[in-house]
Amino acid sequence: MGIVINLDVMMAKRKMGLTELSKEVDITMANLSILKNNKAKAIRFTTLDAVCKALNCQPGDILEYVPDCD
Template identity: 55%
Template sequence: MPVVVDIDVMMARRKMSVGELADRIGITPTNLAVLKNGRAKAVRFTTLDALCEVLECQPGDLLRWVPED
């Protein structure tokens, strides 16, 4: 998939666990793991907004497009 999810990078920079982030943005740790590992087919803007607010970042810090070979 050409869209790469870098949530784990921002979590590491903020020294935040999956459980803590999931609790603060209001989703289950399982659903956050699906999103974090790039297995989600979609992301709600409300979830993206909450991620950016809690991690103090921009959407481009969490998602990036990489062309396929």
Template identity: 75%
Template sequence: MSIIINIDVMLARRKMSLTELSEKVGITMSNLSILKTGKAKAIRVETLDAICKALNCQPGDVLEYSSGEAEV
């Protein structure tokens, strides 16, 4: 997939556990794990908003696009 989810990076920067994020956002641990591992097919804007509020970040800090091509 071309979209990379950087929740683990933001959690490390904020010194927050996945459990704490789960409680703040109101999402189950299993759903956050699916997002974190990049196995999610979609993310609701409402969920992204809640994650950004909890981590005090911008959507671009959580989501990253990669074309999959080697840079020249």
């Protein structure tokens, strides 16, 4: 499975919606939705920094490594 993005979990904990986070981080809702739905192939450190500031969290709260179970 690899890296899992738990953005939806942090947004729920902070009671912040996609629209509000999109405006605060200055990222399109479409791109934020890709992150939230775990469809992203990459994330820029500047984006991660902005999301962490907006949600008052650490990168490890958003990114999680889940090893493959073969």
